[in-house]
Amino acid sequence: MADLTTTCAGITSPNPFWLASAPPTNSGEQVLRAFDAGWGGAVWKTLGQPIQNVSSRFGAIQYRGVGGVGFNNIELITDRPLEANFREIAEVKKRWPKNALVVSLMVESREEWKEIIARSEDAGADGLELNFGCPHGMCERGMGSAVGQEPVVNERITSWAKEFATKPVLVKLTPNVGDIVPHGLAAQKGGADGVSLINTIKSIIGVDLDSLTPRPMVGGRSTNGGYCGAAVRPIALHMVAALARDPRFRLPISGIGGITDWRDALEFLLLGSSSVQVCTEVMLRGYRIVEDMIEGLEGWMDARGFERLDQLVGRSVPAFTEWGELDLNYEIVAKIDADKCIGCQLCMVACHDGAHQCIHPGTELTAAGVRVPVVDEAECVGCNLCQIVCPVQGCITMAQVDNGFAPATWNEHVGHGATLRPKKGSHG
Amino acid sequence: MPALPADRSEAVFADFKPALDDNQARVEAHRCLYCHDAPCIRACPTSIDIPGFIRKIATGNLTGSARTIFESNVLGMSCARVCPVEVLCVGDCVYNHMGVPPIQIGKLQRYATDHAYRQGTRFWQAGPDTGRSVGLVGAGPASLACAHRLRRFGHAVTIYEAREVLGGLNSTGIAPYKMPADRAIEEVDWVRSIGGIEVQTGVNVPTDLGWAELEQRHDALFIGIGLGPDSRLQARGEHLQGIHGAVDWIERMKLGKVDVSKVQTAVVIGGGNTAIDAVRELLGLGVSYVKLLYRGVEAGMPGYAHEWASAKKEGARVVWRVQPLGFEGHGGRVTAVRCMRLDRNKQPIEGSEHTIAADLVLLAIGQGKLGGLVSGLDGVQVEGGRIVADAAGATGRPGVYAGGDCVNGGQEVVNAVAMGRDAAVAIHSFLSAGGR
Numbered sequence: 001m002a003d004l005t006t007t008c009a010g011i012t013s014p015n016p017f018w019l020a021s022a023p024p025t026n027s028g029e030q031v032l033r034a035f036d037a038g039w040g041g042a043v044w045k046t047l048g049q050p051i052q053n054v055s056s057r058f059g060a061i062q063y064r065g066v067g068g069v070g071f072n073n074i075e076l077i078t079d080r081p082l083e084a085n086f087r088e089i090a091e092v093k094k095r096w097p098k099n100a101l102v103v104s105l106m107v108e109s110r111e112e113w114k115e116i117i118a119r120s121e122d123a124g125a126d127g128l129e130l131n132f133g134c135p136h137g138m139c140e141r142g143m144g145s146a147v148g149q150e151p152v153v154n155e156r157i158t159s160w161a162k163e164f165a166t167k168p169v170l171v172k173l174t175p176n177v178g179d180i181v182p183h184g185l186a187a188q189k190g191g192a193d194g195v196s197l198i199n200t201i202k203s204i205i206g207v208d209l210d211s212l213t214p215r216p217m218v219g220g221r222s223t224n225g226g227y228c229g230a231a232v233r234p235i236a237l238h239m240v241a242a243l244a245r246d247p248r249f250r251l252p253i254s255g256i257g258g259i260t261d262w263r264d265a266l267e268f269l270l271l272g273s274s275s276v277q278v279c280t281e282v283m284l285r286g287y288r289i290v291e292d293m294i295e296g297l298e299g300w301m302d303a304r305g306f307e308r309l310d311q312l313v314g315r316s317v318p319a320f321t322e323w324g325e326l327d328l329n330y331e332i333v334a335k336i337d338a339d340k341c342i343g344c345q346l347c348m349v350a351c352h353d354g355a356h357q358c359i360h361p362g363t364e365l366t367a368a369g370v371r372v373p374v375v376d377e378a379e380c381v382g383c384n385l386c387q388i389v390c391p392v393q394g395c396i397t398m399a400q401v402d403n404g405f406a407p408a409t410w411n412e413h414v415g416h417g418a419t420l421r422p423k424k425g426s427h428g
Numbered sequence: 429m430p431a432l433p434a435d436r437s438e439a440v441f442a443d444f445k446p447a448l449d450d451n452q453a454r455v456e457a458h459r460c461l462y463c464h465d466a467p468c469i470r471a472c473p474t475s476i477d478i479p480g481f482i483r484k485i486a487t488g489n490l491t492g493s494a495r496t497i498f499e500s501n502v503l504g505m506s507c508a509r510v511c512p513v514e515v516l517c518v519g520d521c522v523y524n525h526m527g528v529p530p531i532q533i534g535k536l537q538r539y540a541t542d543h544a545y546r547q548g549t550r551f552w553q554a555g556p557d558t559g560r561s562v563g564l565v566g567a568g569p570a571s572l573a574c575a576h577r578l579r580r581f582g583h584a585v586t587i588y589e590a591r592e593v594l595g596g597l598n599s600t601g602i603a604p605y606k607m608p609a610d611r612a613i614e615e616v617d618w619v620r621s622i623g624g625i626e627v628q629t630g631v632n633v634p635t636d637l638g639w640a641e642l643e644q645r646h647d648a649l650f651i652g653i654g655l656g657p658d659s660r661l662q663a664r665g666e667h668l669q670g671i672h673g674a675v676d677w678i679e680r681m682k683l684g685k686v687d688v689s690k691v692q693t694a695v696v697i698g699g700g701n702t703a704i705d706a707v708r709e710l711l712g713l714g715v716s717y718v719k720l721l722y723r724g725v726e727a728g729m730p731g732y733a734h735e736w737a738s739a740k741k742e743g744a745r746v747v748w749r750v751q752p753l754g755f756e757g758h759g760g761r762v763t764a765v766r767c768m769r770l771d772r773n774k775q776p777i778e779g780s781e782h783t784i785a786a787d788l789v790l791l792a793i794g795q796g797k798l799g800g801l802v803s804g805l806d807g808v809q810v811e812g813g814r815i816v817a818d819a820a821g822a823t824g825r826p827g828v829y830a831g832g833d834c835v836n837g838g839q840e841v842v843n844a845v846a847m848g849r850d851a852a853v854a855i856h857s858f859l860s861a862g863g864r
Contacts, residue, residue, distance in 0.1 A: 064486070065486075343463075343522055344463040345463055
């Protein structure tokens with residue numbers, strides 16, 4: 001059986017699944033139940049000067065009848081007394097000594113950082129996460145993403161934290177920047193032991209079409225919130241991978257953003273995260289999802305022959321490169337399995353309207369009475385669109401074509417004139 | 429049109445396929461793959477843009493969804509209930525090839541059209557008056573679809589109907605667990621709300637009103653007279669009380685009352701859809717012993733397999749390979765059917781005569797054809813009792829069109845709607861080109 005134990009930024013946990021700093025880690029009672037369910041770690045809901053929240057606080061996108069594909073919130077940091085939080089942190093740590101308990105923090109002055117770090121460590125925190133990410137409410141008060149968007153401020157506050165802390169310090173980065181790399185480097189320069197990303201994305205989740213008010217609605221008004229949930233995962237994966245592949249960046253990464261199950265988590269691990277944090281899916285489905293996450297990851301690792309997590313962390317990073325390094329002579333074409341085709345013609349209309357007009361209506365019916373579309377392989381550019389719209393598993397495959405051309409990238413072509421194969425699908 | 433009595437016999441029936449609620453409809457609509465050139469559309473006689481109307485349900489555009497349905501089939505509310513979707517659109521859903529349950533198209537169509545009825549949305553107004561006039565004979569689905577489309581073109585329209593109740597078999601013949609008569613009549617009112625569809629009831633053509641007179645009154649005619657009365661066996665004892673034509677009995681059950689409280693054994697003779705409907709209706713009315721008598725075996729029944737499967741679940745009995753010879757009675761009432769067994773080739777087996785007890789017998793062996801009624805119209809061809817018309821509904825006589833059961837010999841409501849609608853387009857072309 002694969003060993004899921006992980007160490008991220010010097011913080012060890014029995015598995016890589018941590019709860020992100022958010023409503024599911026608001027209290028000791030909750031975190032105890034989460035650890036009972038199997039979560040390997042938790043990042044406590046951000047502590048700072050307790051605030052007053054609004055109602056309502058959440059909004060969600062519904063897609064094809066399923067709510068919560070995209071999610072946003074306008075809730076702020078903890079609204080509970082710091083004394084209660086620290087008391088409960090100590091209690092949880094006492095009962096679950098081997099689980100990772102990280103405390104998220106957000107205050108303003110150097111003195112405040114000093115005091116809250118000391119109190120967190122006294123309560124038993126295994127690590128500290130500096131919340132430089134919240135894109136709503138706190139940033140208007142000079143904290144959260146207001147810090148994360150300024151590398152100089154990020155570096156300065158990180159260095160304060162490192163000065164006061166004896167436990168590892170993670171800096172939580174905001175995605176509300178053009179390029180994540182300088183911000184990761186700023187945290188590194190400030191002395192951070194690791195980074196966690198992404199925090200939520202500045203967003204308006206929608207507009208209520210009855211009251212004409214943006215959502216979530218607070219007494220007839222709304223404000224920008226933090227976007228999260230499955231829909232943000234591709235953005236998060238890119239930011240994680242962008243840091244992981246940068247040779248200047250050397251810190252461990254705790255990956256966050258739209259993780260709903262073990263497959264999603266695995267993608268973050270493969271792109272360089274040594275732990276992952278989950279919030280939205282737990283808010284929607286409960287702590288119990290972790291049972292499948294553990295079992296699914298173990299099963300996959302056993303099937304693939306991985307024994308330890310560190311064997312796969314970052315495994316996909318070398319394959320992530322810039323466009324100019326891709327082989328322009330690599331050629332694939334779509335193949336439709338006539339026995340599996342149900343005749344919906346979705347590939348045909350997608351190819352005609354959205355791609356390169358190389359899938360055409362079939363002229364004959366199969367024995368099952370299905371009109372199977374026909375791929376003109378001489379024009380197929382191998383774009384995948386037909387495979388994406390096909391509702392039948394394994395019906396459309398993309399098969400490699402041996403076109404006789406040696407591999408050639410754009411950089412090689414412009415650099416020393418490497419030969420490129422003729423274009424397809426441009427219809428002359 | 430007279431109001432239907434509230435205590436009519438059909439009122440005891442509940443929906444066989446209950447309506448979808450909002451959540452069920454949304455989830456089902458999202459399952460639709462939105463096929464291009466979809467097989468379900470090709471399977472629909474009225475070619476409704478099914479993926480299109482389902483997508484509109486998914487997006488919450490219910491009024492637009494209903495408009496898409498009614499654009500192709502103005503009787504879309506009743507067709508959603510009465511169409512044999514299992515052998516039409518649903519039967520051709522591509523999910524069948526995947527081993528995945530097909531989309532419940534009929535129920536989704538019902539969901540969208542019921543919404544439009546509840547909202548009172550009409551969608552279309554009559555076109556500007558063209559000064560031309562069309563007479564329609566019969567007030568069934570074919571004529572209603574034809575009349576509505578003609579009004580959209582702006583032609584004056586008058587329907588002549590022998591009965592007092594409008595809607596044809598949609599009102600008098602649909603199994604009540606699919607649709608009660610009042611829904612059909614509500615639909616007639618909804619169709620007529622476009623305005624200007626004049627109706628004269630109690631008019632038998634050609635006895636009360638001759639073809640020559642009709643041609644004088646109108647610039648074009650549409651004939652949608654449906655089928656005639658139930659066929660009879662012409663067997664001994666057929667006059668006995670308790671023996672009825674199935675179509676006639678169903679009409680009385682739907683529009684008024686039939687008393688089956690003392691019936692111990694009901695026998696239905698036939699193997700088509702009317703026979704299966706009658707069996708299920710008798711069972712639903714509480715008759716405990718209902719027997720179908722059919723000359724062939726299950727595999728050869730002309731009725732739909734899915735309907736017969738439901739009848740069996742509901743408790744139908746059956747006697748295969750049997751030919752009724754006559755009826756026995758006591759005190760003027762039927763007591764038994766005298767029968768003979770048939771072999772594989774449906775030939776009588778000598779010496780196999782026997783009786784089957786019955787105190788109610790419904791004959792569902794077909795309906796007469798009414799083609800003879802048009803004998804006064806030179807040029808209109810009749811074959812096997814059916815009026816001959818081309819794909820656009822034109823008969824051999826200029827300006828005279830026909831559609832529905834009197835042309836196709838008895839198909840579904842949706843076939844009649846398509847024929848009536850297409851005939852209206854042809855009539856409009858005829859009149860626009862200066863015909864008559």
